[in-house]
Amino acid sequence: MAISFEKARGLILDHVHPLEGEPVDLLELVGRVLTEDVRAPWDMPRWDNSEMDGFAVRAADCGPAARLSVEGFLPAGVSAESISVGSGTAVRIMTGAPIPVGCDAVVPIEETMADEGAVILRGKVTAGDYIRRRGGDIAAGEVMVPAGTLLRPAEVNLLASFAWLQALAHRRPEVAILSTGDELVSPGETVGPGQIIDSNAYSLAAAVREIGAIPRLLGIARDNRDSLGEKIGQGLQTDVLVTSAGASKGDLDLVGEALAAAGVEQLFWKVGMKPGGPTAFGLKEGKPVFSLPGNPVSSMIGFEQLVRPALLKMMGRAEVIRPYIKVTLKEALRNETDKVRFLRVWVEETVRGLEAVSAGDQNTGILSTMIRANGIAILPADRTLFAVGEQVNVQLLHPDHVPGSRQEV
Numbered sequence: 001m002a003i004s005f006e007k008a009r010g011l012i013l014d015h016v017h018p019l020e021g022e023p024v025d026l027l028e029l030v031g032r033v034l035t036e037d038v039r040a041p042w043d044m045p046r047w048d049n050s051e052m053d054g055f056a057v058r059a060a061d062c063g064p065a066a067r068l069s070v071e072g073f074l075p076a077g078v079s080a081e082s083i084s085v086g087s088g089t090a091v092r093i094m095t096g097a098p099i100p101v102g103c104d105a106v107v108p109i110e111e112t113m114a115d116e117g118a119v120i121l122r123g124k125v126t127a128g129d130y131i132r133r134r135g136g137d138i139a140a141g142e143v144m145v146p147a148g149t150l151l152r153p154a155e156v157n158l159l160a161s162f163a164w165l166q167a168l169a170h171r172r173p174e175v176a177i178l179s180t181g182d183e184l185v186s187p188g189e190t191v192g193p194g195q196i197i198d199s200n201a202y203s204l205a206a207a208v209r210e211i212g213a214i215p216r217l218l219g220i221a222r223d224n225r226d227s228l229g230e231k232i233g234q235g236l237q238t239d240v241l242v243t244s245a246g247a248s249k250g251d252l253d254l255v256g257e258a259l260a261a262a263g264v265e266q267l268f269w270k271v272g273m274k275p276g277g278p279t280a281f282g283l284k285e286g287k288p289v290f291s292l293p294g295n296p297v298s299s300m301i302g303f304e305q306l307v308r309p310a311l312l313k314m315m316g317r318a319e320v321i322r323p324y325i326k327v328t329l330k331e332a333l334r335n336e337t338d339k340v341r342f343l344r345v346w347v348e349e350t351v352r353g354l355e356a357v358s359a360g361d362q363n364t365g366i367l368s369t370m371i372r373a374n375g376i377a378i379l380p381a382d383r384t385l386f387a388v389g390e391q392v393n394v395q396l397l398h399p400d401h402v403p404g405s406r407q408e409v
């Protein structure tokens with residue numbers, strides 16, 4: 001009996017856990033998730049400073065059309081300590097420069113007129129105008145980046161601005177990838193009659209790398225116990241083992257047997273999904289092991305739906321499932337099975353919103369439909385016909401590229 005797709009994904013996510021933290025250099029932190037709260041070691045900004053190019057003044061001196069003599073100049077990057085500001089004077093100040101002692105406002109240059117060593121103010125001035133307060137962005141001791149944050153360039157900027165050169169982030173899993181089958185040869189080897197090039201190892205490695213995890217190619221295991229046993233043993237040295245092929249019902253499909261012999265406890269085998277149905281999941285001393293079907297499309301969809309979320313969780317990510325977005329069907333789609341159906345679709349942005357058509361022949365043997373698709377439509381198991389105009393859930397495979405969407409501002 002197959003387990004439902006939702007149950008399978010849920011079971012997997014219940015059994016995989018974020019990996020421990022390791023020190024990661026600032027330049028390598030983008031895309032990683034922190035395991036520790038990082039607190040600001042000092043105030044940001046570190047001192048009151050000017051928001052504008054203009055004049056630092058004492059608000060009390062600044063009545064209507066006040067004329068202040070200009071004493072001193074404060075470019076960014078200099079200390080204001082040597083400057084003291086008496087009543088009736090102003091200091092020329094640049095953006096970012098510290099506010100000199102005695103001043104309590106900045107008047108932007110646009111609101112002044114020069115007058116022979118003095119300035120005449122055009123408008124009203126209130127204490128605090130155009131001053132960025134010490135600690136006004138982040139106060140010393142405040143958590144500036146909480147544990148669990150996925151680091152983007154903005155967080156990297158913040159860490160850099162506090163000279164935080166290293167932070168603890170979840171380790172990236174090493175994922176062993178094992179292809180199985182007597183018919184397989186590696187790319188570059190001579191391909192004899194009836195032989196097939198092992199392409200799955202490469203698409204799986206690419207998908208692993210795409211999310212920042214580390215693929216380790218184990219090569220090809222043959223359809224016999226010794227060969228499988230040896231490679232599986234190697235694969236179990238890493239954080240995750242992913243095999244492809246050899247897991248359906250054929251006589252030579254020994255992967256399940258070899259995994260059991262290696263001590264992998266099977267949690268399920270066969271999922272109510274198509275493609276990707278003959279997927280198995282097990283644990284060896286807590287390490288996740290996935291066996292995906294051999295068919296290239298099935299292995300890619302099995303990876304996308306079941307393995308990718310697990311790897312993201314191991315990397316500490318909070319959102320592990322690619323978002324489901326509602327897309328309107330421009331042609332009818334059918335799910336003739338009693339399983340969740342993943343259809344390769346083409347999504348376009350139109351004046352009516354996002355619309356989808358089938359990307360082509362949905363037979364799992366057809367790789368080119370995968371290439372033509374930019375999304376996966378998810379049709380639930382309990383319905384057959386999905387009519388034109390109906391909205392279905394789609395996961396976008398290239399969210400940065402949705403044809404027809406406006407790129408200009």
Ligand code: AMP
Nearest residue numbers: 179196197198199200245246247294295
């Ligand atoms: P199997 O699950 O072993 O019955 O394989 C199903 C289909 O996938 C067969 O047509 C295999 O030749 C093909 N296949 C298996 N492994 C690979 C692989 N590593 N790369 C490309 N095709 C594969």
Ligand code: MG
Nearest residue numbers: 180181245246
């Ligand atoms: Mg096989």
